[in-house]
Amino acid sequence: MKAADYVASSPLPDEDRTPSPVGAAAHVVIVGAGFGGLACAKALGGGPHRVTVIDRRNYHLFVPLLYQVATAALSPADIAAPIRRVLARYRNVDTVLGEVLGVDRVVRRVRLKDGGHLPYDVLILATGSMYNYFGQDAWAEFAPGVKTIDNARAIRARLLRAFEAAEIEADPERRRRLLTTVVIGGGPTGVEMAGAVAELARFTLAKDFHRIDSKTARVILIEAAPKLLTAFPETLSQYALEALGKLGVEVRLNTKVENIEAGVVVAGGERIEAEAIVWGAGIRAAAGADWLGIAPDRLGRIAVASDLSAPGQDRVYVLGDLARLEQDGEVLPALAQVASQQGLHLGHALKRLDAAALKAGPLTLAPFRYASRGDTAVIGRSSAVFVIGRWSLKRGLAWVLWGLIHIYLLIGFDRRLSVAMQWMWRYLTTEGGARLID
Amino acid sequence: MKAADYVASSPLPDEDRTPSPVGAAAHVVIVGAGFGGLACAKALGGGPHRVTVIDRRNYHLFVPLLYQVATAALSPADIAAPIRRVLARYRNVDTVLGEVLGVDRVVRRVRLKDGGHLPYDVLILATGSMYNYFGQDAWAEFAPGVKTIDNARAIRARLLRAFEAAEIEADPERRRRLLTTVVIGGGPTGVEMAGAVAELARFTLAKDFHRIDSKTARVILIEAAPKLLTAFPETLSQYALEALGKLGVEVRLNTKVENIEAGVVVAGGERIEAEAIVWGAGIRAAAGADWLGIAPDRLGRIAVASDLSAPGQDRVYVLGDLARLEQDGEVLPALAQVASQQGLHLGHALKRLDAAALKAGPLTLAPFRYASRGDTAVIGRSSAVFVIGRWSLKRGLAWVLWGLIHIYLLIGFDRRLSVAMQWMWRYLTTEGGARLID
Numbered sequence: 001m002k003a004a005d006y007v008a009s010s011p012l013p014d015e016d017r018t019p020s021p022v023g024a025a026a027h028v029v030i031v032g033a034g035f036g037g038l039a040c041a042k043a044l045g046g047g048p049h050r051v052t053v054i055d056r057r058n059y060h061l062f063v064p065l066l067y068q069v070a071t072a073a074l075s076p077a078d079i080a081a082p083i084r085r086v087l088a089r090y091r092n093v094d095t096v097l098g099e100v101l102g103v104d105r106v107v108r109r110v111r112l113k114d115g116g117h118l119p120y121d122v123l124i125l126a127t128g129s130m131y132n133y134f135g136q137d138a139w140a141e142f143a144p145g146v147k148t149i150d151n152a153r154a155i156r157a158r159l160l161r162a163f164e165a166a167e168i169e170a171d172p173e174r175r176r177r178l179l180t181t182v183v184i185g186g187g188p189t190g191v192e193m194a195g196a197v198a199e200l201a202r203f204t205l206a207k208d209f210h211r212i213d214s215k216t217a218r219v220i221l222i223e224a225a226p227k228l229l230t231a232f233p234e235t236l237s238q239y240a241l242e243a244l245g246k247l248g249v250e251v252r253l254n255t256k257v258e259n260i261e262a263g264v265v266v267a268g269g270e271r272i273e274a275e276a277i278v279w280g281a282g283i284r285a286a287a288g289a290d291w292l293g294i295a296p297d298r299l300g301r302i303a304v305a306s307d308l309s310a311p312g313q314d315r316v317y318v319l320g321d322l323a324r325l326e327q328d329g330e331v332l333p334a335l336a337q338v339a340s341q342q343g344l345h346l347g348h349a350l351k352r353l354d355a356a357a358l359k360a361g362p363l364t365l366a367p368f369r370y371a372s373r374g375d376t377a378v379i380g381r382s383s384a385v386f387v388i389g390r391w392s393l394k395r396g397l398a399w400v401l402w403g404l405i406h407i408y409l410l411i412g413f414d415r416r417l418s419v420a421m422q423w424m425w426r427y428l429t430t431e432g433g434a435r436l437i438d
Numbered sequence: 439m440k441a442a443d444y445v446a447s448s449p450l451p452d453e454d455r456t457p458s459p460v461g462a463a464a465h466v467v468i469v470g471a472g473f474g475g476l477a478c479a480k481a482l483g484g485g486p487h488r489v490t491v492i493d494r495r496n497y498h499l500f501v502p503l504l505y506q507v508a509t510a511a512l513s514p515a516d517i518a519a520p521i522r523r524v525l526a527r528y529r530n531v532d533t534v535l536g537e538v539l540g541v542d543r544v545v546r547r548v549r550l551k552d553g554g555h556l557p558y559d560v561l562i563l564a565t566g567s568m569y570n571y572f573g574q575d576a577w578a579e580f581a582p583g584v585k586t587i588d589n590a591r592a593i594r595a596r597l598l599r600a601f602e603a604a605e606i607e608a609d610p611e612r613r614r615r616l617l618t619t620v621v622i623g624g625g626p627t628g629v630e631m632a633g634a635v636a637e638l639a640r641f642t643l644a645k646d647f648h649r650i651d652s653k654t655a656r657v658i659l660i661e662a663a664p665k666l667l668t669a670f671p672e673t674l675s676q677y678a679l680e681a682l683g684k685l686g687v688e689v690r691l692n693t694k695v696e697n698i699e700a701g702v703v704v705a706g707g708e709r710i711e712a713e714a715i716v717w718g719a720g721i722r723a724a725a726g727a728d729w730l731g732i733a734p735d736r737l738g739r740i741a742v743a744s745d746l747s748a749p750g751q752d753r754v755y756v757l758g759d760l761a762r763l764e765q766d767g768e769v770l771p772a773l774a775q776v777a778s779q780q781g782l783h784l785g786h787a788l789k790r791l792d793a794a795a796l797k798a799g800p801l802t803l804a805p806f807r808y809a810s811r812g813d814t815a816v817i818g819r820s821s822a823v824f825v826i827g828r829w830s831l832k833r834g835l836a837w838v839l840w841g842l843i844h845i846y847l848l849i850g851f852d853r854r855l856s857v858a859m860q861w862m863w864r865y866l867t868t869e870g871g872a873r874l875i876d
Binding site: 057058059075076077078080082084085088089091094095096097098149150160161164165167168207208209210211418421422434435436437438 | 495496497513514515516518520522523526527529532533534535536587588598599602603605606645646647648649856859860872873874875876
C-alpha cells in the first residue's frame with residue numbers, strides 16, 4: 001500500500017481542499033460506490049455540481065452474483081466494474097480510492113484514513129451493509145458471509161480444497177465431514193448458495209473425481225424461521241423448499257444456530273461437522289451513524305426522513321442499506337433496487353438545484369417513494385422464483401427472467417457478454433467456471 | 439488450509455500406499471502439472487499404467503499469458519484450467535493436490551508435505567522454474583516477477599493503485615514517481631510486459647482519469663544485453679525496439695541493474711524512482727535436483743541424458759525448465775513447447791512398455807529431439823514478432839498469428855472462447871479487462 005503514503009497529506013489538489021467559494025460550483029461528496037452511491041453519482045453526472053465519489057475499493061461489486069464466485073461459476077472480475085470507468089464520461093464526477101474515518105460536521109468535511117480531508121457542501125452516505133452475526137462476531141472466522149470478493153474467494157477455495165482432500169482421504173468419517181457443507185440462513189443468499197453448492201457437487205465436479213462420488217456431498221441449509229424466502233409468497237417458499245430437496249439439499253427449518261466453531265455447527269441441539277460453513281443469515285448497516293453522532297437502530301441503520309435526509313443534520317443524506325425508511329408502515333428492505341432508486345431520486349433532486357442553494361443551508365427535497373420492480377431468487381439450473389406485485393412465477397420461466405434481469409443489470413458491456421456466454425456454456429455443458437484455489 | 443490436516447496421515451487410500459505388487463499395473467508419478475507434466479500425463483492417459491499427477495496448485499497455469507493478468511487485461515481464471523478437469527477423462531490418471539518435500543530413492547517413494555508418501559515405479563519431475571534474482575533475493579520483494587497468479591495480482595494492484603494515487607496527488611514530483619514503471623529484462627516477458635503497461639496507460643486508462651493525463655506515464659525497460667529479444671533474429675529485435683519506442687517505452691540497452699529497493703531501481707549508475715517495478719530478467723529451475731542428490735548447473739537444472747533420464751538414477755526422468763539438455767551443441771531453451779514435446783515423448787515411450795518393464799529396473803528409452811514450432815512475442819496492439827526456422831515475421835500478421843496460436847493453446851474451451859471474445863472486444867474498444875485492486 002505504498003501509494004497510500006502519497007495521498008496522506010493531500011487527498012485532492014489544493015483548489016479542492018479549500019471550501020468552494022460562493023459562486024463556484026457546489027461540491028457533493030458521496031461515500032460508497034454501491035448501487036445507491038453509483039446511481040446517485042450518475043444522476044448528478046453532467047449537472048452543475050462538482051461530485052466526488054469515495055470508496056475503499058476501486059470497483060463496484062455486483063453483490064447479488066457474488067455467490068457464483070463463491071461456487072466457482074464466475075470470476076471476480078466478471079461481477080466487478082471499475083468505479084472510475086463507470087463514471088468516466090461525467091467530467092464533473094471525480095473518483096477517489098480512499099477510506100473514510102469520520103465526518104467533521106461543523107467545518108463540513110470528510111476525514112480520510114490517509115490523514116487527508118475532503119470538504120463538502122452536501123454529503124451523501126451510501127456505505128451499505130455487512131454480515132450480522134448477532135453479537136457472535138467470533139463466528140465470522142468459521143462461517144464467512146458472501147459480501148466481499150475475499151469472502152467469495154475464501155469460500156471457493158475451502159469448497160474446492162475439501163473435495164481435493166476427500167479424494168485422497170482414506171478414513172470414511174473424515175471423508176464424510178470434508179464433503180459436508182452447511183449454509184446458514186434461508187433468505188435469497190442462503191437459498192442461492194445452497195443450490196449452487198449442490199449443483200457444483202452433482203454436476204460440475206461429478207466427472208472429475210475418480211475415488212469419491214462427489215454426488216454424495218451433503219449440503220445442509222439451516223433457517224430459524226418456519227419457511228424459506230420469507231419475503232416471498234407462501235407458494236414460492238414452498239417451491240424453493242421442494243426444488244432444493246430435489247437437488248439433495250437438506251433443509252432444516254425452525255432451527256436455531258446455537259454455536260459455530262472451526263468445522264462445527266451446533267444447531268437445534270444437533271452437532272454438525274462440516275468442512276465449509278457459509279453465513280447468510282442477516283446483515284447490519286456499515287459505518288455511518290457514528291460519523292454523524294446519530295443513534296442507529298439495532299441493525300445500525302439511520303432512520304431518515306422521507307426525503308432521505310439524516311435527522312438533525314444539515315444537507316446530509318443517507319441511502320440504501322444504511323438508511324432506515326418506512327413506507328406504508330413497512331421498513332424498506334435492503335435491496336439493490338431500493339438503493340438505486342434512492343440514489344437516482346436524490347441525484348435528480350439535487351441536480352435541479354443551483355450551487356447557491358446547495359451552499360446556503362437547509363434544503364427540503366421531494367419525498368422518495370419506492371416502487372418494486374419485482375423480487376427474484378434462483379435455486380438452480382432452470383429453477384428460480386420471481387414475484388412482482390400480486391403476480392408470481394416459478395421454475396424455468398422465472399429462471400430465464402432472473403438470468404435476463406441480472407445480465408441486464410450487470411455493469412460493463414464486455415463483462416455482460418462474457419457472463420452471458422459463460423452461463424450459456426455451463427447450462428449446455430454443466431462445466432464449471434473459475435475453479436481456482438487461491 | 440484445514441483440509442490439509444486430513445491428508446496428513448494418508449496421502450492416498452491404502453491400496454495405493456503399498457508398492458504395487460508384481461503383476462499389478464505399474465505406477466508412474468509425475469510431479470508438476472505445467473506444460474511438461476500435463477502433456478506427459480495425457481500421453482499416458484488410457485494406457486496400461488496407473489498415473490498420479492501431483493501439484494501444489496489445483497490448476498494448470500498458462501504462464502505465457504500471465505502478463506495480461508498483471509496488466510489488467512485478463513482474469514486469473516481465464517488462463518488457469520483445473521488440472522483435475524483437464525485429466526478427468528483418463529480413468530488411469532489421478533490428480534493429487536499436494537506439495538512434494540523430497541524423494542526416498544531407495545524405497546522409491548515421494549515424500550509429501552502433509553507427512554504422507556507416494557510410492558512410484560517411475561518418477562517424472564516437471565517442477566518448472568521460478569525467477570532468478572542472481573543471488574539478490576531481497577530484490578524479489580520490491581520487483582516481483584510474473585510467474586504466479588499472486589505475482590500477477592500484486593503487480594496489477596500496484597499499477598492500478600499508482601494511477602489512483604497519482605490522480606489525487608498534488609505534488610508533481612510524487613505524481614511523476616507514481617506514474618513511472620520499470621520493467622527489468624528485455625526477453626519476451628519484459629517486452630510483453632512493457633508494451634502492455636504502456637498500452638494500459640495510453641489507451642485503457644486514458645479516458646478514466648480527469649486530473650492526470652495517464653499518457654504521461656513513463657515505462658522504462660532495462661536490458662543488460664545490447665539488444666532486445668536476444669533469441670530472435672536481429673531484424674525482429676530491431677523492430678521490437680522501434681515498436682516499443684512508438685508506444686513511448688524508454689528502452690535502456692547495455693544497462694545493468696545495480697540495486698533495487700522499495701520504489702527505486704539503480705541501473706547504469708542512474709537512480710530511477712518508480713512505483714511499480716517488474717522483474718523479468720531470467721529464471722532458474724525449481725526444486726528437484728536436491729531431491730535426487732544431483733549437483734545442478736548454476737541455474738538449478740539437472741543435466742539429463744538424451745532420453746530425459748536423470749544421471750545415475752533408476753527410472754527417474756526430468757522434463758521442461760528443470761531439465762538441461764543439449765541438442766546440436768545448444769542447450770534447449772526454457773519454453774512451454776519444449777516441455778510439452780518432452781512430456782509427450784516420454785509419455786508415449788512409457789505407454790508402449792508393460793508393467794513388468796516399468797518395475798524391473800533400468801530402462802532405455804528413445805532419445806528426445808526438439809522441433810521448434812516457432813517463437814513469438816507480442817509488443818502491443820497489432821504488433822508482434824514471429825519466427826520459425828529461417829522464416830521470420832513482424833507487425834500485424836505476426837500479431838494475428840500470435841493471437842491464434844495462444845487461443846489455440848489455451849486449455850479449456852469455454853475459457854478459450856471467453857478470452858478470444860475479450861481480446862476482440864478490447865481490440866475494438868481499447869477497453870480494459872479485469873481492473874481489480876485486491
